[in-house]
Amino acid sequence: MARLRPADAIRLATGGLRARRVRSALSALGIAIAVAAVVAVLGIARSTQADLLTQLGEQGNLLTVASAESVNGRGVPLPLSAEPMIARIPPVRTVTAVATVENVSVRRSRAIPAVQTGGMNVLAAEPSLPAALSVQPLLGRFLDGTAEHYPVTVLGFEAARILGIGSLAAPTQILLGEHWFTVAGVLAPVAVAPEIDLAALITFGQAGTVFGRTAGPSRIYLRADPDQVAAVAAVLTATTVPDGAGDVQVRRPSDLLVARIAAKGAFVGLFLGLGGVALLIAGVGIANIMVISVLERRGEIGLRRALGARRRHVAAQFLLESTLLATIGGVLGIGLGVLATAVAARLGGNPVAIPPVALAAGLGAALLAGALAGLYPAIRAARLSPVEALRSVG
Amino acid sequence: MTTAVLELSGVGKTYPAPSTVTALDGIDLVIGAGETVAITGASGAGKSTLLSILGTLERPTRGTVRIAGADVSALSDPELSDVRATRLGFVFQQFFLLEHLSVLDNVATGLLYRGVPARARRERAAEALYEVGLADRIGHRAGQLSGGERQRVAIARAIAGRPAVLLADEPTGNLDSATGAEITALLAGLADGDTTVVLITHNADVAAAMRRQVHLSDGRIVRDTGGES
Ligand SMILES: Nc1ncnc2c1ncn2[C@@H]1O[C@H](COP(=O)(O)OP(=O)(O)O)[C@@H](O)[C@H]1O
Ligand SMILES: [Mg+2]
Numbered sequence: 306m307a308r309l310r311p312a313d314a315i316r317l318a319t320g321g322l323r324a325r326r327v328r329s330a331l332s333a334l335g336i337a338i339a340v341a342a343v344v345a346v347l348g349i350a351r352s353t354q355a356d357l358l359t360q361l362g363e364q365g366n367l368l369t370v371a372s373a374e375s376v377n378g379r380g381v382p383l384p385l386s387a388e389p390m391i392a393r394i395p396p397v398r399t400v401t402a403v404a405t406v407e408n409v410s411v412r413r414s415r416a417i418p419a420v421q422t423g424g425m426n427v428l429a430a431e432p433s434l435p436a437a438l439s440v441q442p443l444l445g446r447f448l449d450g451t452a453e454h455y456p457v458t459v460l461g462f463e464a465a466r467i468l469g470i471g472s473l474a475a476p477t478q479i480l481l482g483e484h485w486f487t488v489a490g491v492l493a494p495v496a497v498a499p500e501i502d503l504a505a506l507i508t509f510g511q512a513g514t515v516f517g518r519t520a521g522p523s524r525i526y527l528r529a530d531p532d533q534v535a536a537v538a539a540v541l542t543a544t545t546v547p548d549g550a551g552d553v554q555v556r557r558p559s560d561l562l563v564a565r566i567a568a569k570g571a572f573v574g575l576f577l578g579l580g581g582v583a584l585l586i587a588g589v590g591i592a593n594i595m596v597i598s599v600l601e602r603r604g605e606i607g608l609r610r611a612l613g614a615r616r617r618h619v620a621a622q623f624l625l626e627s628t629l630l631a632t633i634g635g636v637l638g639i640g641l642g643v644l645a646t647a648v649a650a651r652l653g654g655n656p657v658a659i660p661p662v663a664l665a666a667g668l669g670a671a672l673l674a675g676a677l678a679g680l681y682p683a684i685r686a687a688r689l690s691p692v693e694a695l696r697s698v699g
Numbered sequence: 700m701t702t703a704v705l706e707l708s709g710v711g712k713t714y715p716a717p718s719t720v721t722a723l724d725g726i727d728l729v730i731g732a733g734e735t736v737a738i739t740g741a742s743g744a745g746k747s748t749l750l751s752i753l754g755t756l757e758r759p760t761r762g763t764v765r766i767a768g769a770d771v772s773a774l775s776d777p778e779l780s781d782v783r784a785t786r787l788g789f790v791f792q793q794f795f796l797l798e799h800l801s802v803l804d805n806v807a808t809g810l811l812y813r814g815v816p817a818r819a820r821r822e823r824a825a826e827a828l829y830e831v832g833l834a835d836r837i838g839h840r841a842g843q844l845s846g847g848e849r850q851r852v853a854i855a856r857a858i859a860g861r862p863a864v865l866l867a868d869e870p871t872g873n874l875d876s877a878t879g880a881e882i883t884a885l886l887a888g889l890a891d892g893d894t895t896v897v898l899i900t901h902n903a904d905v906a907a908a909m910r911r912q913v914h915l916s917d918g919r920i921v922r923d924t925g926g927e928s
Contacts, residue, residue, distance in 0.1 A: 308814030316817075324799035608795040611756060612856075613784020613812035615777045691756040696747075698793050 309618045318625035325598070329630055332594055335587035336634025336674060337641060340667040343580035344642025345649070347663035350573040352646065352655040361566065363439055364497045364559045366398075366531045370541050371524040373552040379407060382521040383553065387545045391525060394544060396533035401437035402522035403501075404429040406512050409482040411505045413468050419482075423467045427481050428504040429512035429522075430459075437526050438495055445473045445490030453510030458486040462494040463502040481505055484515055496565075497558035498526065581670075587634070588674035595627050595682035599689075606686055607694030620687035624679040631675025635668045642667060703768070704863050704895050705730040705753055710762035712748050712918075722748040723918045726762070732863070734925075735887055735896045737906035740915035746899045747868055749915065753897060754787055754866045755779040767863065784812045788857030790867035790886075790898075794849045796841040802828065802852050803837045809856035820859075827855040831885060847878035854885060858894065865889060867898035871905055883908045 309317075322329040370391070372381045388402045406427040410419040434440075435447050448459055458481065460470065470477055470488060477488040486507065495501045512518040525545075529537040534557070541555045599606070606619055643659055650657040710726040713719060722745045730736055738746050751757040752764060755771055764771050766782060774782065783789075788809070796805050806824035807817075815823070828834055831851040836844065841852065850870060857865055867886060871879030883905045890896050890910075900906050911925035 309812055310814055310816070313811060313817065317811075320799065324797075604793065604795050605797065608789075608791075609812070610780070611754070611783060611787075611789040612809055613780050613782075615780040615812075617777075618780075618812060692751050695756070695791065695795075698795070 309614070309621070314618075314621050314625055315629075317622045318629045321598075321622065321626045322630060328594055332587070332591050333630050333634035333637065335590050336584070336631045336671050337638035339580055339583035339587045339674075340635050340638025340671050341641035341645060342583055342638075343577060343670060344639055344659070344663045344667045345645035346573060346576040346580060347666070348642060348646030348657075348659040349649045350569060351660045351663070352650045352658045353569065353653060361559055361562045364562060365557075366528050366534050367438070367497055367558055368527050368529065368534065368538055368541065369498070369524055369556045369558060370527070370545050371554050371556075373554040380405065380523050381551065382523055383525065383545060385521040388522060388525055390544050390547070391527055391541065394529075394537055394540065396530040396537050398528045398530065399433060399437040400525060400527040401431050401433040402525045403431075403434070403504075403506075404509065404512060404518060404520070405523045406507070406516050406518045409516055410480070411464065411468070412480040414480060425461075425464045425467060425503050425505060427512075427516070428501070428506050429509045429518060430504075430506040431509065434501075434506070434526075435492075437528060438498055438501065440492050440495045440501070442490040443493045445488070447490055447492075448506060448508050452489065453508045456481075456484060456486040456511060456515065457489045457507070459490040459492060459506045460488060461492055461502040461504045461506070463499075464505055465491040467503075479505065481507070482516065496562060500524075584670055584674050588631075588678040591627050591630060591675060591678035592681060595623060595679055596685065598626075599623060599682045599686045602686075603689060603694045604698035606689055607691050607696075607698070610689075610691035610694065616687040619689075620683040623683040623686045624676065627679025627682070628672060628675040631671045631678065632668070634675075635671025638671065639664055639667050702732050703729045704732050704766065705897070706763075706765040706768075707753070708763055710752060710759045710764060712745070712752065712757070713760050721918055723752070723759070726918075726920060728913065728920065728923075730864075730895060730897065732895055733890050733893050734911055735890045735909040736898070736911045736913060737909035738897065738899045738913050738915060739901070739906050742901075744915040745918040746915055748918075750866050750868050750897065750899055753864075754789060755782050780812070785860070786863045788860065788862035788865045788894075790850070790853050790857050790865065790870045792869040792872040794846075794853045794873075796844075796849055796852060798840070798842045800841060801837070802833065802839050802841060802844070805841050805852055806855045806859050809859035813860060823859050824855070827859040828852075830858065831855045845878075846874050847881060850874060850878075850882050851885070854882070858889060862894065864895045864897065867896070869899050869901065871900065871902060876902075876904075879905065 372383055374381045388400060391397060392400045406429060409427040411425040411427060412419065430448060432449055448457065468479060470491065473488060478485045479488060492501065538555050542553050545553045609619060646659055647657050707726050707728040710723060712723040713721045726749065738749060740746050752759050766786060771779065771782065797808065803821060803824050806827050807820040810820040810823060825837060828837055831854050833848060833851050833855065836848060844852065871882050874882060886896050886898060887908045906912050913920055914922035
């Protein structure tokens with residue numbers, strides 16, 4: 306009874322690949338690149354999107370109110386009464402206000418010209434801001450009651466980066482206008498309120514005593530009961546300016562996140578599509594070299610048939626070769642993809658999150674590509690008549 | 700009289716259109732166990748076709764082929780593979796060694812399709828290499844050998860499974876005459892161990908080393924020096 310043992314079949318396939326090292330390595334590399342692309346796209350998307358999605362869940366009930374009017378390019382402040390009035394709307398849970406302190410530069414020292422403030426500005430904020438925006442200080446503390454009387458500031462995430470402040474271990478001071486302020490803390494990024502990321506936050510007390518800023522707030526942030534968000538949004542304009550004097554803009558910042566997630570999703574789809582095309586090309590490459598291999602190895606095929614190989618033993622040998630080739634490429638590709646994801650996450654400051662499904666999909670796609678690529682050459686090899694195969698050589 | 704291992708009666712082979720060449724016609728041939736037979740004839744006489752049919756590599760268009768008494772026309776393609784794996788050994792003019800494998804592994808490949816475990820294959824292969832006088836070349840790559848050595852490896856591969864019949868198609872065709880004579884002697888000697896040897900040759904000396912000569916012309920047997928048929 307002619308039988309090929311499974312272990313021997315695998316040995317045959319590895320031997321066949323080893324006999325054509327360069328060719329095998331190049332074909333495996335094609336698969337590796339395609340799989341790496343798929344894994345990296347899924348991995349990178351997961352690492353950044355995970356962050357956005359949790360934020361979306363947390364930030365869906367956040368609303369902002371700002372003046373829609375400006376005079377000479379400057380936003381008109383909201384009435385001083387706006388914040389207490391909004392706080393009185395029953396479904397509103399938390400509310401906090403900020404006020405732009407105009408024309409005050411943010412600098413590390415006097416050596417830097419006041420005009421080069423890198424888009425940063427000074428914002429007066431209330432102690433309730435971290436709770437209302439669900440943001441925690443990365444370093445130090447937020448502004449508290451005593452800060453009303455001292456020149457103390459808390460920096461947004463981007464502002465700290467621009468100023469080059471990565472640690473508060475040593476007392477750190479920055480210049481707001483011509484006044485030195487001690488940095489008490491640095492906030493984590495706030496995706497729903499990018500203006501906070503670029504701000505140097507001080508108390509309303511300091512804004513008044515140091516910079517003479519006493520008008521109403523420029524923007525109010527509030528959180529409503531999640532199922533009442535639309536109802537609250539509907540009454541915000543009337544609550545903010547009851548006399549109808551002036552127009553306000555009500556926004557739901559999470560719409561920004563939705564748009565960003567949608568954009569990311571579109572990119573993921575695009576890159577996955579490209580990864581798929583790369584895999585297809587790599588698969589066609591494998592099919593191509595396997596067909597060539599079958600032609601070159603007709604003598605070997607004839608010999609094996611003469612030694613008692615059945616058609617399916619010959620088919621199995623070539624099918625296993627191409628599948629093994631693609632699997633090696635797949636494993637290599639997963640390694641490369643994980644590496645790329647880790648590097649990208651590190652650069653982006655995100656946690657490394659590689660979905661197991663990406664690994665499974667990468668390996669599965671490679672296996673499938675290898676098996677499909679090997680199918681036609683394997684069938685051709687098996688169909689070859691032994692006599693024809695032997696006659697073709699010499 | 701010895702028992703017949705190969706029996707052909709009324710065997711013909713006509714290749715299908717467009718060629719419609721009749722390579723063999725009305726071949727009656729009985730070969731007994733332990734015989735050594737040389738098949739001679741001009742190029743295109745049908746020698747290789749006859750050997751392929753004897754070796755179940757090809758089916759005849761007419762007539763019956765019996766191997767060890769069994770009619771092989773009744774067998775399926777996989778069953779024919781099994782017959783080759785267990786009863787037949789082949790040697791070719793072009794050797795067909797696997798260049799990337801060692802001499803030992805080339806010979807062990809002769810047992811691959813019998814389901815013999817790897818260790819046992821290698822042990823048997825080493826014995827076969829000893830039998831063909833190549834024990835000292837076991838670890839060499841096939842690519843490092845001379846032509847005569849390559850053919851010895853091919854013979855060792857063919858006899859590793861101790862087949863009842865060894866079929867050789869011009870085994871000395873690629874070798875110089877001295878080396879060819881050595882190979883011929885080796886093949887003739889195998890018959891002492893009860894192996895039936897059928898070889899094709901153009902060379903009169905090689906043919907003379909076999910106890911029986913069968914001469915083919917235009918697909919027919921025109922001379923046969925022995926046999927019981
Ligand atoms: N596959 C084939 N198709 C058509 N004709 C063939 C085929 N194989 C062999 N022939 C023909 O059959 C005849 C016998 O060939 P072959 O057995 O190879 O002769 P020999 O081995 O004696 O030189 C030749 O005329 C050859 O052309
Ligand atoms: Mg011939």
